[in-house]
Amino acid sequence: GWAGEGPGAGGKNRHVCHAAARLEMGSLWEEFNRLGTEMIVTKAGRWEPEWPGELQRWESTPFPSPSLCRRMFPTFQVKLSGLDPLADYVLLMDFIPLDDKRYRWGWGNGGWGPDLGMLSPSLPCRYAFHSSSWLAAGRAEPAAPGRVHFHPDSPAKGAQWMRQIVSFDKLKLTNNLLDDNGHIILNSMHRYQPRFHVVFVDPRRDSERFAHQNFKSFSFPETQFMAVTAYQNHRITQLKIASNPFAKGFRDGDPEP
Amino acid sequence: GWAGEGPGAGGKNRHVCHAAARLEMGSLWEEFNRLGTEMIVTKAGRWEPEWPGELQRWESTPFPSPSLCRRMFPTFQVKLSGLDPLADYVLLMDFIPLDDKRYRWGWGNGGWGPDLGMLSPSLPCRYAFHSSSWLAAGRAEPAAPGRVHFHPDSPAKGAQWMRQIVSFDKLKLTNNLLDDNGHIILNSMHRYQPRFHVVFVDPRRDSERFAHQNFKSFSFPETQFMAVTAYQNHRITQLKIASNPFAKGFRDGDPEP
DNA sequence: CCCTTTTCACCTAGGTGGTAAGAT
DNA sequence: ATCTTACCACCTAGGTGAAAAGGG
Numbered sequence: 001g002w003a004g005e006g007p008g009a010g011g012k013n014r015h016v017c018h019a020a021a022r023l024e025m026g027s028l029w030e031e032f033n034r035l036g037t038e039m040i041v042t043k044a045g046r047w048e049p050e051w052p053g054e055l056q057r058w059e060s061t062p063f064p065s066p067s068l069c070r071r072m073f074p075t076f077q078v079k080l081s082g083l084d085p086l087a088d089y090v091l092l093m094d095f096i097p098l099d100d101k102r103y104r105w106g107w108g109n110g111g112w113g114p115d116l117g118m119l120s121p122s123l124p125c126r127y128a129f130h131s132s133s134w135l136a137a138g139r140a141e142p143a144a145p146g147r148v149h150f151h152p153d154s155p156a157k158g159a160q161w162m163r164q165i166v167s168f169d170k171l172k173l174t175n176n177l178l179d180d181n182g183h184i185i186l187n188s189m190h191r192y193q194p195r196f197h198v199v200f201v202d203p204r205r206d207s208e209r210f211a212h213q214n215f216k217s218f219s220f221p222e223t224q225f226m227a228v229t230a231y232q233n234h235r236i237t238q239l240k241i242a243s244n245p246f247a248k249g250f251r252d253g254d255p256e257p
Numbered sequence: 258g259w260a261g262e263g264p265g266a267g268g269k270n271r272h273v274c275h276a277a278a279r280l281e282m283g284s285l286w287e288e289f290n291r292l293g294t295e296m297i298v299t300k301a302g303r304w305e306p307e308w309p310g311e312l313q314r315w316e317s318t319p320f321p322s323p324s325l326c327r328r329m330f331p332t333f334q335v336k337l338s339g340l341d342p343l344a345d346y347v348l349l350m351d352f353i354p355l356d357d358k359r360y361r362w363g364w365g366n367g368g369w370g371p372d373l374g375m376l377s378p379s380l381p382c383r384y385a386f387h388s389s390s391w392l393a394a395g396r397a398e399p400a401a402p403g404r405v406h407f408h409p410d411s412p413a414k415g416a417q418w419m420r421q422i423v424s425f426d427k428l429k430l431t432n433n434l435l436d437d438n439g440h441i442i443l444n445s446m447h448r449y450q451p452r453f454h455v456v457f458v459d460p461r462r463d464s465e466r467f468a469h470q471n472f473k474s475f476s477f478p479e480t481q482f483m484a485v486t487a488y489q490n491h492r493i494t495q496l497k498i499a500s501n502p503f504a505k506g507f508r509d510g511d512p513e514p
Numbered sequence: 515c516c517c518t519t520t521t522c523a524c525c526t527a528g529g530t531g532g533t534a535a536g537a538t
Numbered sequence: 539a540t541c542t543t544a545c546c547a548c549c550t551a552g553g554t555g556a557a558a559a560g561g562g
Contacts, residue, residue, distance in 0.1 A: 040531090043543075068544095071529070104540075175542090188541080229542050230531090237531070246529040249548035297555090300519075328553070361516075432518090445517080486518050487555090494555070503553040506524035519560070530549070537542070 015089075015158075015200040016216040018082035024165055028074050028243060029222040036134065037225035038236045041175040041186050044068035069172040069183050073244045076168040076194055076223060083158030088201035091151040091161065093168055095184055097140060098191040098224055104137040105232035132233075134226065137189075144177055144185035148197075155201050175229065186227040193224045272346075272415075272457040273473040275339035281422055285331050285500060286479040293391065294482035295493045298432040298443050301325035326429040326440050330501045333425040333451055333480060340415030345458035348408040348418065350425055352441055354397060355448040355481055361394040362489035389490075391483065394446075401434055401442035405454075412458050432486065443484040450481045 011017065023029065029037075076093065083089060149171045153160070174183040186192060199215040207214070231237040241247045268274065280286065286294075333350065340346060406428045410417070431440040443449060456472040464471070488494040498504045 068528095073530090106540075241531070244530065246550060247531060247548095248550080250531055325552095330554090363516075498555070501554065503526060504524095504555060505526080507555055515562100517560105517562085519558100521558085522556085523554100524556105525552100525554070527551085527553100528549100529551100530547100532548105533544100533546080535542100535544080538540085 011213065012216060013200055013202070013210065013213045015084045015087050016198055016214060019080065019198045019216045020082045021078040021080055021196060021198070021218045023220045023223070024077035024079060025074050026222065029220070032074065032236065032239060033222045033224070035235045035239065036233055037223075038228045038231055038233060039072055039173060039225045040070045040231070041173045041188055041227045041229060042069055043174065043176040069174040069176075069179075069181070071169060071172055072194075072225075073240060076171070076196070077165050078196060078218070079165050080162050080198070083162055083198070084200075085157060085159035085162070087158050088155045088203075089158055089161055090154040090199040090201060091166060092148045092154070092197050092199065093151075093171060093184075094146065094148045094195050094197070095186060095192040096195060097143060098193050100140045101136045101190075102138045102140050102187075103134045103189045103191070103226065105132055105134060107132055134232075140190055141187045144187055147182070147184050149182075149184055173227065175227070188227050188229050191224060191226050193219055193221070195219050268470065269473060270457055270459070270467065270470045272341045272344050273455055273471060276337065276455045276473045277339045278335040278337055278453060278455070278475045280477045280480070281334035281336060282331050283479065286477070289331065289493065289496060290479045290481070292492045292496065293490055294480075295485045295488055295490060296329055296430055296482045297327045297488070298430045298445055298484045298486060299326055300431065300433040326431040326433075326436075326438070328426060328429055329451075329482075330497060333428070333453070334422050335453060335475070336422050337419050337455070340419055340455070341457075342414060342416035342419070344415050345412045345460075346415055346418060347411040347456040347458060348423060349405045349411070349454050349456065350408075350428060350441075351403065351405045351452050351454070352443060352449040353452060354400060355450050357397045358393045358447075359395045359397055359444075360391045360446045360448070360483065362389055362391060364389055391489075397447055398444045401444055404439070404441050406439075406441055430484065432484070445484050445486050448481060448483050450476055450478070452476050 149168065151166060151168060152170055153166075172181075172183045173186055174181075175186060175188050176183075177185060179185055196218040197215050198218075202210055202214050204210070226232075231240070241250045406425065408423060408425060409427055410423075429438075429440045430443055431438075432443060432445050433440075434442060436442055453475045454472050455475075459467055459471050461467070483489075488497070498507045
């Protein structure tokens with residue numbers, strides 16, 4: 001029972017080494033990524049009063065809707081394969097800063113534009129966002145506490161995870177450093193790369209010793225995004241409205257699916 | 258590790274023998290029970306065609322809303338105590354027939370009335386249900402396949418289960434013998450007793466041998482009910498409307514909480 | 515007649531970006 | 539000027555009993 005460690009010392013456990021993940025809705029992610037994906041972050045978790053008077057005001061307010069924080073759109077969804085159908089796995093996500101910069105949206109030189117390349121001066125200036133772009137504006141804020149989001153079905157058998165698409169639609173983003181609802185904390189105007197992790201639940205007694213062998217991680221570059229408190233690039237706004245069912249109320253009479 | 262089996266042979270495992278469950282919303286359950294609780298059962302799961310033409314009709318219909326089957330109201334909720342905080346447990350419910358009879362709602366002698374006792378002839382006959390009552394009407398139909406409903410958070414640690422009230426609000430009832438959505442199948446016009454089970458997830462290799470020691474069951478008599486396809490007792494209907502938030506649209510201007 | 519099924523208006527619950535006001 | 543917050547109308551999604559229609 002203790003044999004079969006994997007290909008070699010430092011290698012991955014055989015329960016995760018063949019795991020593969022395919023990003024769902026890849027063409028939609030790429031469409032957003034070409035424009036420079038933005039994700040809304042809001043505060044609106046339980047609120048920490050800074051002085052007693054604020055506490056009283058808070059207590060008299062109707063109880064906060066259980067977190068007004070926002071989901072990601074597009075939703076991060078993967079199709080898994082290569083797991084051991086009979087073994088237990090935990091699935092989770094985290095978000096890593098893409099660089100150590102803070103950004104601002106505005107007018108200037110040397111920024112990179114909505115297509116994530118240098119802003120092309122040959123583009124027509126019909127839209128405001130054609131003359132604006134993301135510009136580096138100093139060093140990043142101190143990193144927020146590095147939280148993870150466990151898929152709520154965790155733990156589950158490999159067969160269960162592989163049966164259908166795994167969706168992280170319950171994941172919510174916040175810019176509230178004091179959030180106590182377990183949401184992912186990000187700094188606005190900073191860039192992030194979502195990461196996806198498959199963790200084998202090792203039944204062995206001293207499984208901690210093998211922790212580094214028991215997981216496999218996946219990063220899809222097309223899912224990187226800028227955290228914002230309000231959309232900056234109007235083309236991102238329009239694509240969200242066109243593709244997110246919950247924003248149907250803002251669509252014009254365009255009869256496209 | 259193999260010691261501490263419990264009080265003796267045939268006894269319960271120490272991980273469940275002290276488990277206790279308190280029914281939540283007990284006064285509401287009792288109010289319904291005094292009138293004779295009724296729970297709606299509907300078909301509306303995936304539908305099995307009996308001949309090919311029906312199949313075609315089905316396929317051309319928009320995909321069935323993921324089960325129009327109905328919840329229970331009141332919702333079955335318990336507060337747990339006496340579990341091992343660090344051990345894993347599975348929580349589940351099933352429904353057992355209260356007798357071997359089929360019932361009908363109507364006018365006759367020898368039935369038991371809305372208060373679950375004999376129908377009192379001294380009650381005023383202002384309402385239809387004052388002259389109607391539940392009457393035994395032959396032997397029960399063959400029992401439906403005995404399904405169980407696992408609480409969707411199962412398995413989880415004892416600490417997690419005891420942290421807050423455990424709610425079975427996702428549980429749905431159907432009278433469709435061919436249901437393949439995993440809902441609880443009941444016969445209409447039959448009486449049932451909900452049962453609640455706490456199952457210790459035994460990590461031992463041959464845990465099957467101890468299966469009978471590793472669970473503890475709870476039955477609350479005030480939660481028994483008659484399965485119906487439409488409400489019969491108008492007082493039950495009015496109490497549902499008054500107490501179920503989703504039925505608020507049918508309330509008159511009564512300003513009571 | 516009694517029971518079941520279907521459809522409907524009316525709710526709860528919560529996910530959208532717009533908008534205007536507020537903060538720095 | 540730029541970024542953030544609070545509130546809003548408008549959606550999706552789904553849980554109610556009423557009422558009418560269907561079936562034995």
